[in-house]
Amino acid sequence: MKTDSRPIGVFDSGMGGLTAVKELINILPGEDIIYLGDTARVPYGTRSRETILRYAVQDFEFLKRKGVKFIIAACGTASSVMIGEEMFPKEECTGVILPAVEAACKATKNKKIGVIATGASIRSGSYERCISGIMPEAEVYSKACPMFVPLVENGYCGRDCEPAVAIAKEYLEPLRDEGIDTLILGCTHYPLLSGIIGDILGSGVKLISSGAEAGKFAKKLLAEKGLLNGRQSGGSIRLYCTDSPELFCENAERFIELDGILAEKCSLD
C-alpha cells in the first residue's frame, strides 16, 4: 500500500481551527500535523475579500514551505474566499465549506438548511452556491453572527451566560422560525456555543461542525489518494502562530488539550 509520511497542514485565522485538529487527531491518530494560527491578524471575518485572500495565500504558502502533503483551511472565512481560486489546487487542499455542506445535505430531511458564519463568509455567498450545487431544491437560510467569535474568545460560552444567550436568540430565532432541521456552524469557533445554540433551536435541529467535517473529509481524500502515512498512533503536532506563543497556548486550551505542547512564532508578512 502506498503511504506518504509528510505531515498534514491546517491553518486558521487564530485558534478556532483547533476544533478541526481535534477531530483529525481522533480519526487519524498516526498522522503528523502542522498547525498555523494567524493570531497577529485574527479575525478574518470582519475583513474584505481581497485582504482575506491575501492572508490565505500567505498561510497556504507558509505550510507548503513546511513540506506538508495536504492543507486544510480550517477557517470558514478563508475557505469562503478560496473557492474557485486557482492558487489553491483542489488536489492540495480543502476548505471547510464543501465538507460541511455535504454533511448538511446528507442530514437534512425537510431540505431547509441554516448557515451561520462570519460577516465575510455570509457576504461571499459560498455556502448558498455550494448547497445549490449539491441539492438545488434546498432552501438555505443564512445569518451572519459577528458577535459569536468575540463571545467565544472572551469565555462567554456557558448555557447560562445571559448576554451570550440574548445575542444568540437574536441571531437564531429567525432561523428557527423558518423551520430549518439542519444548521451549519460555518465558523470553527461556533462549536463552543453549541450548548446555547441547541437550547434555542431544540433537539430537532442537527448541528454540523465545519471543522470536524473538514477533518473527516480530509481523511477520506487522503485515503483515496494513498497519502496516509499508515501509522495507527503516535502522530505529532507542531503549532505555529504569528503573535505571542504564550498568548496562543493560553487561549488554545479552550479548544484543545495541549499537554505541554508549545507553539512557535513565525512571520508571514
Next chain:
Amino acid sequence: MKTDSRPIGVFDSGMGGLTAVKELINILPGEDIIYLGDTARVPYGTRSRETILRYAVQDFEFLKRKGVKFIIAACGTASSVMIGEEMFPKEECTGVILPAVEAACKATKNKKIGVIATGASIRSGSYERCISGIMPEAEVYSKACPMFVPLVENGYCGRDCEPAVAIAKEYLEPLRDEGIDTLILGCTHYPLLSGIIGDILGSGVKLISSGAEAGKFAKKLLAEKGLLNGRQSGGSIRLYCTDSPELFCENAERFIELDGILAEKCSLD
C-alpha cells in the same frame, strides 16, 4: 507668528481614533488632518506587546512619509506600548494616555480614578504608572473590557441594549463599588458606550474620553511650538485604511460624519 502648513497625522488600529479626529476638527477647524486606520489588522488590544509595537512603528512611519508635522496615536493600545520607546520622539507625537491621565487628575476630587481599556493596555500598566507619576497618592482601579470593542463595532451601544448593559455591569460595578469619581475611557471606542457607562456609574462619576483629550493636548502643544497653520477654518481631511475603503466608510459613519469623504487604501506590510 510662526506657522506650519503641514497636516497633523492621526492613527488608530481601526475606526475608533475618529473620535479624536472629531475633537480635532472642533477645536482646530483650520488644520489639515491625515488619518490612518489599520483596518486590515484591527484590533490591536488582543495582541502581544511586541506585535503592537511593530504595527505602531509601521503606522508612525507611514504618516511620517506623508509629511505630517505631528502625530497623534489615537489608539489606547498602541499608546500604551509606545511610552518610553525612543523611536517615538516626544516632540513628534503624543499618545492618548498622558492627555487622559492629566485630565483625570484634574477632575478627581477623592483621588480614586478608574481606568477601563483593552486587555493589552491594562496589562501594560501604563495608565497606573502615568497616574502615579502625576498624582502619587491617587488610588487607581483598572479593568480590561475586551467585549466593549466588538459590542461597539456591531452596534450594541444603546442604553436599552440588554447584552451590552449586562456585560458593562459585570465590568463596571466593581469600579463603582470602589467609589471612583473619575473614569478614564482608555480606548477610543468607549465613548460610544458612554450612555450605558453613565447609567451604571451614576452622574457623580466624570467620564474622560482619551481621544478627545488627546485632541486638546495636541492643540496646546502645537500652539506652544508655533506649529499651527494659523487658519481658522477650511481644514481638509484625508483618510487612509489598510483594508477595503468601502468597509471603512460604512463603519466610520458611527464615529464621525464623513459628508462624502472617501478613504484610500494603503499597505503597511
